Amino acid sequence: MPPTEHKGLLRWVDEVAGLVQPARAYWCDGSATERDRLYEELVSAGTFIPLSPATRPDSYLARSDPRDVARLEGRTFICCQREADAGPTNNWVPPDQMRTQLSALFAGSMRGRTMYVIPFAMGPAGSPLEIWGVELTDSPYVVVNMRIMTRMGTAVLDALGQEGEFVRCLHSVGAPLAGKDRSVPWPCDPGNVHIAHFPETREIWSYGSGYGGNALLGKKCLALRIASTMARDEGWLAEHMTVIKVTAPSGEVKYMAGAFPSACGKTNLAMLVPTLPGWKVETIGDDICWMRLGSDGRLYAVNPETGFFGVAPGTNETTNPNAVATVSHSTIFTNTALTPDGDVWWEGLTPEPPEGLIDWKGDGWSPERSDKAAHPNSRFTVPAAQCPSIAAEWMDPEGVPISAVLFGGRRSSTVPLVLEAFSWEHGVFLGTCLASETTAAADGAVGVLRRDPFAMLPFCGYNMADYWAHWLSMATTAGREHLPKMFLVNWFRQGAGGGYLWPGFGENSRVLAWVFARCGQAGHEGPGGDGQARQTPIGWVPAPGALPTDGLAVAAPQLEELLRVDLGEWRAEAALLRDYYNLFGDRLPAGLAGELAALEQRLAEVP
Ligand code: TSX
Numbered sequence: 370m371p372p373t374e375h376k377g378l379l380r381w382v383d384e385v386a387g388l389v390q391p392a393r394a395y396w397c398d399g400s401a402t403e404r405d406r407l408y409e410e411l412v413s414a415g416t417f418i419p420l421s422p423a424t425r426p427d428s429y430l431a432r433s434d435p436r437d438v439a440r441l442e443g444r445t446f447i448c449c450q451r452e453a454d455a456g457p458t459n460n461w462v463p464p465d466q467m468r469t470q471l472s473a474l475f476a477g478s479m480r481g482r483t484m485y486v487i488p489f490a491m492g493p494a495g496s497p498l499e500i501w502g503v504e505l506t507d508s509p510y511v512v513v514n515m516r517i518m519t520r521m522g523t524a525v526l527d528a529l530g531q532e533g534e535f536v537r538c539l540h541s542v543g544a545p546l547a548g549k550d551r552s553v554p555w556p557c558d559p560g561n562v563h564i565a566h567f568p569e570t571r572e573i574w575s576y577g578s579g580y581g582g583n584a585l586l587g588k589k590c591l592a593l594r595i596a597s598t599m600a601r602d603e604g605w606l607a608e609h610m611t612v613i614k615v616t617a618p619s620g621e622v623k624y625m626a627g628a629f630p631s632a633c634g635k636t637n638l639a640m641l642v643p644t645l646p647g648w649k650v651e652t653i654g655d656d657i658c659w660m661r662l663g664s665d666g667r668l669y670a671v672n673p674e675t676g677f678f679g680v681a682p683g684t685n686e687t688t689n690p691n692a693v694a695t696v697s698h699s700t701i702f703t704n705t706a707l708t709p710d711g712d713v714w715w716e717g718l719t720p721e722p723p724e725g726l727i728d729w730k731g732d733g734w735s736p737e738r739s740d741k742a743a744h745p746n747s748r749f750t751v752p753a754a755q756c757p758s759i760a761a762e763w764m765d766p767e768g769v770p771i772s773a774v775l776f777g778g779r780r781s782s783t784v785p786l787v788l789e790a791f792s793w794e795h796g797v798f799l800g801t802c803l804a805s806e807t808t809a810a811a812d813g814a815v816g817v818l819r820r821d822p823f824a825m826l827p828f829c830g831y832n833m834a835d836y837w838a839h840w841l842s843m844a845t846t847a848g849r850e851h852l853p854k855m856f857l858v859n860w861f862r863q864g865a866g867g868g869y870l871w872p873g874f875g876e877n878s879r880v881l882a883w884v885f886a887r888c889g890q891a892g893h894e895g896p897g898g899d900g901q902a903r904q905t906p907i908g909w910v911p912a913p914g915a916l917p918t919d920g921l922a923v924a925a926p927q928l929e930e931l932l933r934v935d936l937g938e939w940r941a942e943a944a945l946l947r948d949y950y951n952l953f954g955d956r957l958p959a960g961l962a963g964e965l966a967a968l969e970q971r972l973a974e975v976p
Pocket residue numbers: 632633634635637638639641683860861869871872873874875877
């Protein structure tokens with residue numbers, strides 16, 4: 370007997386079962402017993418390799434099919450009625466056409482397999498921003514990852530009652546077991562991957578991939594693409610942002626949200642250990658935040674997730690000691706290397722690889738090999754509660770009030786270390802300027818500069834220009850007085866010689882301290898008081914000496930270079946941005962056209 374009397378849910382599960390023809394349906398209760406049984410099954414199937422209980426207790430390594438290692442943006446679709454509502458940055462297919470296409474792929478796709486019914490909630494229990502979903506999947510790997518990344522199980526069915534609304538999430542790896550057992554450790558159908566979103570009916574259909582954001586549908590698909598559309602309709606914000614709690618030596622606390630494109634070190638910022646004496650950074654979330662206006666006109670943020678699905682390579686005791694501690698036990702690793710004594714390893718964990726490594730594909734590996742032992746997009750899945758820097762209020766249903774929004778791309782030139790916007794509208798403009806190098810987290814070429822406005826390019830479920838208009842509208846709705854201040858940051862500026870000018874990591878606390886001080890000031894006017902600022906054509910930058918540099922091994926000329934605003938570079942940037950804006954035609958909000966024109970004007974006024 371299914372553990373619910375929700376007729377809509379029961380009907381949908383029946384309908385899907387009729388299409389995908391599973392051997393059985395199983396309703397997940399979220400219990401520890403269920404977890405243990407699934408882990409045993411995953412070990413028997415060869416999907417999970419148990420790691421050594423001595424060095425990595427309660428932890429497992431999964432190796433994916435080598436053809437199924439990352440999100441596939443080219444195979445990700447927004448299926449709304451009108452193409453213009455998806456906008457020029459999304460792949461659009463009419464909903465009826467996609468349904469027909471996908472119905473053919475899903476027909477019989479779960480034959481011989483179990484169809485798991487996963488009731489889950491995104492957002493803290495009882496939060497005004499809580500959203501329920503149900504994922505139907507034939508992947509037990511997905512079930513155990515969803516159990517870490519979301520609140521999953523019977524409590525959600527109870528909360529749904531008989532008519533609660535939920536997002537329908539359908540997922541199949543697309544590898545039916547027809548007749549004889551053709552079971553493989555990582556079934557998938559790489560040639561036919563579709564990640565389809567139907568924002569108007571709040572549905573997700575994902576076929577062919579078992580990896581990360583393609584398959585754990587609560588994360589990028591629901592919490593960003595579907596939620597961003599809901600947020601537009603309902604007047605809130607669903608963002609690809611970390612949220613941190615920053616405590617000054619005085620004990621004063623401010624919360625900051627940060628939008629960073631993939632692999633700019635967002636998780637490292639979320640768990641940063643300040644080098645500045647007396648300062649503390651704690652973690653509310655590392656990847657996604659949902660924000661709504663409180664009755665006091667401030668923006669309140671929650672972390673919709675309960676776990677981290679983080680990139681492993683580059684994580685070590687120096688770059689992110691809190692992440693290293695977090696994954697010391699009860700962690701699922703995917704596509705890392707395996708050591709001979711049953712532990713995991715990845716590039717950057719230690720300066721030298723241990724001897725006798727098995728690579729992410731399961732083959733012996735040696736340092737002479739030109740390829741990597743761990744896949745560059747290898748991951749850990751781990752409960753956020755295990756993080757030593759997790760803030761006590763990380764699950765507060767009301768959320769935390771945001772004082773600053775940081776936008777940070779990876780730019781070797783042009784963008785100074787930190788820059789404060791003149792106004793809300795100018796801040797939204799800076800958000801649209803975000804650009805970064807591509808990385809292994811997305812498919813396609815690596816190392817190419819691409820625009821990634823608000824770090825939402827792959828995650829906005831509707832027309833990006835309408836999304837910008839929605840951000841602008843927050844000031845109209847709430848008044849700008851209590852909205853967060855906005856900043857551009859860039860840890861990656863390079864000098865003439867090509868090296869990084871800024872040491873980054875824990876030293877970024879110096880930038881946070883300046884941001885903190887700027888948020889303490891009444892208006893946007895500067896200079897004056899703590900966090901003194903210098904006005905430039907592109908925004909406020911720290912005045913000479915305003916950035917706390919005690920004990921910092923960065924010479925004065927280097928600091929000056931980090932904060933320099935190069936008018937020539939910005940004139941070129943403005944021209945590029947004008948081209949980019951032209952993509953959006955008459956959907957571009959007038960406020961942003963105005964901001965760009967005003968920037969061009971300010972750049973022209975300076976000789
Ligand atoms: O995460 C990074 N952050 C943010 C930390 C809170 N990374 C790693 C990016 C890949 C995910 C960085 N890399 C940062 C940074 O601030 N800065 C850099 C560039 C850099 C790399 C190595 C050094 C310095 C800067 N090494 C030394 O200074 C010795």
